[in-house]
């Protein structure tokens with residue numbers, strides 16, 4: 001009788017351990033499988049804007065560009081367009 005109770009306790013412990021392992025491994029497993037099916041593309045883009053009227057537009061970063069550089073003229077009021085920010089944009093594609 002004693003032995004049978006111990007056996008049941010061991011089984012319960014094993015099940016609990018298995019469930020614990022499963023809950024800790026599951027998020028990791030999901031992240032591994034989902035990251036494999038996606039392609040991440042990083043692109044350097046810059047935000048250009050007109051300081052006078054507030055016109056803003058984003059475009060691909062061009063070599064040599066920096067924040068504050070005059071890159072053209074505003075389509076609204078012909079004032080100078082300047083680079084306001086340069087940042088990396090991440091695009092994820094599902095395979």
Ligand SMILES: [Zn+2]
Pocket residue numbers: 050051052053054055074075076077078079
């Ligand atoms: Zn403008």
